Amino acid sequence: MNRLQNLFANKKSNLLSIYFTAGYPELNTTLDIAEALEQAGADFLEIGFPYSDPVADGPTIQQSSEKALENGMTLNVLFEQLQQLRERVNIPVLLMGYINPIVQYGIERFCKKAAEVGVDGVIVPDLPIYEYEKLYADTFKQNNLSNIFLVTPNTSEERIRKIDGLSNSFIYLLSSSSITGSTLNVSTSIEDYYKRIKGMELNNPTIIGFGISNNASYTKACEYANGAIVGSAFVKHLAMDDYLKNIPEFINNIRPRS
Amino acid sequence: MKYGVDEHGYYGDFGGAYIPEMLYPNIEALRAQYLKVLNDDDFKAEFDQLLKDYVGRPSPLYHAKRYSEKYGANIFFKREDLNHTGSHKINNAIGQILLAERLGKKRIIAETGAGQHGVATATVCALKGLECVVYMGEIDMARQAPNVARMKMLGATVVPATSGSKTLKDATNEALRDWIGNPEDTHYIIGSAVGPYPYPEMVAKFQSIISFEAKKQLLEQTGSELPQYVLACVGGGSNAIGMFYNFLDDESVKLIAVEAAGKGVETGHSAATTSLGKEGVLHGTRTILMQTEDGQVVEPYSISAGLDYPGIGPQHAHLFKVNRAEYVSATDDEALNAGLLACQLEGIIPAIESAHALAHLEKMAFKPGDNVVICLSGRGDKDLDTYIKHFGY
Numbered sequence: 001m002n003r004l005q006n007l008f009a010n011k012k013s014n015l016l017s018i019y020f021t022a023g024y025p026e027l028n029t030t031l032d033i034a035e036a037l038e039q040a041g042a043d044f045l046e047i048g049f050p051y052s053d054p055v056a057d058g059p060t061i062q063q064s065s066e067k068a069l070e071n072g073m074t075l076n077v078l079f080e081q082l083q084q085l086r087e088r089v090n091i092p093v094l095l096m097g098y099i100n101p102i103v104q105y106g107i108e109r110f111c112k113k114a115a116e117v118g119v120d121g122v123i124v125p126d127l128p129i130y131e132y133e134k135l136y137a138d139t140f141k142q143n144n145l146s147n148i149f150l151v152t153p154n155t156s157e158e159r160i161r162k163i164d165g166l167s168n169s170f171i172y173l174l175s176s177s178s179i180t181g182s183t184l185n186v187s188t189s190i191e192d193y194y195k196r197i198k199g200m201e202l203n204n205p206t207i208i209g210f211g212i213s214n215n216a217s218y219t220k221a222c223e224y225a226n227g228a229i230v231g232s233a234f235v236k237h238l239a240m241d242d243y244l245k246n247i248p249e250f251i252n253n254i255r256p257r258s
Numbered sequence: 259m260k261y262g263v264d265e266h267g268y269y270g271d272f273g274g275a276y277i278p279e280m281l282y283p284n285i286e287a288l289r290a291q292y293l294k295v296l297n298d299d300d301f302k303a304e305f306d307q308l309l310k311d312y313v314g315r316p317s318p319l320y321h322a323k324r325y326s327e328k329y330g331a332n333i334f335f336k337r338e339d340l341n342h343t344g345s346h347k348i349n350n351a352i353g354q355i356l357l358a359e360r361l362g363k364k365r366i367i368a369e370t371g372a373g374q375h376g377v378a379t380a381t382v383c384a385l386k387g388l389e390c391v392v393y394m395g396e397i398d399m400a401r402q403a404p405n406v407a408r409m410k411m412l413g414a415t416v417v418p419a420t421s422g423s424k425t426l427k428d429a430t431n432e433a434l435r436d437w438i439g440n441p442e443d444t445h446y447i448i449g450s451a452v453g454p455y456p457y458p459e460m461v462a463k464f465q466s467i468i469s470f471e472a473k474k475q476l477l478e479q480t481g482s483e484l485p486q487y488v489l490a491c492v493g494g495g496s497n498a499i500g501m502f503y504n505f506l507d508d509e510s511v512k513l514i515a516v517e518a519a520g521k522g523v524e525t526g527h528s529a530a531t532t533s534l535g536k537e538g539v540l541h542g543t544r545t546i547l548m549q550t551e552d553g554q555v556v557e558p559y560s561i562s563a564g565l566d567y568p569g570i571g572p573q574h575a576h577l578f579k580v581n582r583a584e585y586v587s588a589t590d591d592e593a594l595n596a597g598l599l600a601c602q603l604e605g606i607i608p609a610i611e612s613a614h615a616l617a618h619l620e621k622m623a624f625k626p627g628d629n630v631v632i633c634l635s636g637r638g639d640k641d642l643d644t645y646i647k648h649f650g651y
Contacts, residue, residue, distance in 0.1 A: 052422060052554040053540065055434045056278040062421050074552040099276055100539045104553030125278040126539065130266055150279040154441065159282075177280045179435050 015227025023073025058181030121146035181232035194224035267455025345636030353464035371426035372563035373405025375449030450494025451571035454542030465500025518560030609636030
């Protein structure tokens with residue numbers, strides 16, 4: 001069991017995950033941000049590695065990726081920073097990014113390195129099921145890394161069942177079929193979608209992402225799933241002065257401490 | 259076909275559909291339906307009729323006598339420059355608009371670099387009365403202002419791509435993001451033989467009319483449908499794949515694709531993808547692309563906006579890897595000189611893209627009686643400013 005699987009075995013509701021782009025706004029604050037997020041109560045983290053052509057991302061994460069690349073962030077630099085990950089951070093950590101930097105780094109080398117520094121899973125939005133099964137699944141498994149698949153309101157039931165079968169930690173439910181950073185519009189059809197997924201009684205827990213930016217959208221998501229992921233809203237927070245110091249307040253605004 | 263696509267969308271090691279889940283339903287619907295539509299009699303009849311009466315096909319295969327004399331072989335130009343809108347791009351735009359119509363789509367999006375594909379798409383949208391949104395890099399909009407105006411006259415909305423390097427690859431990203439947000443009513447007309455499967459295959463099929471006609475015309479003019487050489491320029495590679503398509507299984511025919519070397523392959527200002535690129539994934543396809551060691555896509559350079567794409571279509575990557583086609587390059591200067599030569603020897607002003615293919619003739623040695631076909635993919639009116647500045651007319 002990796003840390004992620006452990007977490008889901010022990011905590012079933014109101015999970016909160018935060019995404020941030022490594023190397024943004026400064027090159028060397030990756031672990032400072034991760035540590036602050038854990039202390040503020042985040043349950044697990046997604047650390048994004050930047051790519052020049054992020055087609056699934058809206059303006060906020062695009063700009064953070066551009067800035068991170070300008071700052072000199074690469075997979076080599078990130079893995080160097082993550083050498084100290086497990087000295088400072090105990091919660092599960094996922095790496096999130098596009099397939100091309102992984103292909104260049106080498107898939108085996110990437111997985112080995114990720115496992116070695118204590119990463120628990122990977123989210124690669126442009127790695128489809130066919131390619132994952134054929135080329136990547138074995139390497140992920142050998143390194144005890146969970147691959148996280150995305151499901152949208154337009155994903156068919158048959159495909160969701162297939163994804164459920166391939167997943168071993170959680171399924172990432174997109175609140176809408178859109179790019180990151182769009183506003184969550186909880187319309188009837190979205191509630192129907194959440195209910196439909198809940199009704200399927202999947203083997204894996206579900207976490208809702210995209211458009212979760214405040215307590216209202218977080219609470220709504222937690223009614224239907226095991227938790228929610230905040231991305232663009234936190235990346236916007238990182239653009240402010242004193243972003244490290246104010247992380248507890250940011251988290252508290254999303255999920256008030258009980 | 260030996261060099262064709264397999265059931266998963268791969269040409270050997272290249273191709274596939276590396277798309278986020280948000281695009282999966284769009285791509286899956288297209289994959290499931292496009293062949294059925296393309297084989298439908300009603301579709302075929304309208305496609306053929308529009309290519310004939312609206313585009314002006316078949317495009318002539320012109321035996322360039324003075325070129326032939328100069329180079330010591332029978333040189334033929336396949337005159338895609340004579341098509342409506344001035345290039346081969348219209349062949350694919352017509353095919354895809356008829357497909358979109360049959361899929362019940364109401365809104366069309368496209369990306370464009372130099373503006374040729376944007377103009378072709380705006381044209382077919384006007385023809386069919388469909389809404390048209392064209393994404394174009396902010397930098398390209400400034401470089402190609404007349405084509406921006408043309409698209410607007412044709413009723414299209416031109417949206418500047420302001421992300422990343424603000425050129426063709428970023429316009430493609432923006433179009434993909436638009437499609438993610440508008441999956442129901444929108445069809446994305448990709449202009450080159452790139453993108454996730456089934457796009458490369460679909461674009462190749464629509465452009466294959468070029469070599470289909472060329473074979474028949476060669477038979478009439480030379481007594482054999484097979485030439486010794488076929489040449490075309492390659493950026494993403496749509497005219498080249500159309501020009502090669504029906505010759506792929508005729509192994510005696512030497513296929514030559516000419517990339518843009520820009521200021522020179524080793525100068526850092528080049529778009530010679532097969533020389534400078536490595537295998538990777540861009541815009542949903544596994545192919546050869548120009549990138550850093552860290553896998554970040556590099557912005558290419560060529561004087562010709564239609565050739566400065568950092569990748570090539572996956573089928574080209576395959577033809578390159580298995581040596582079915584030879585991939586060479588021509589510099590800006592070589593292309594411009596070749597363009598001027600075509601003006602002076604044949605009275606044809608070629609697009610600078612097409613002039614790259616002509617430039618390679620200088621580096622070839624022919625036997626008397628060799629038949630050589632070059633795809634003249636577009637006309638040079640859009641490039642007059644560049645020619646005039648370079649030669650000082």
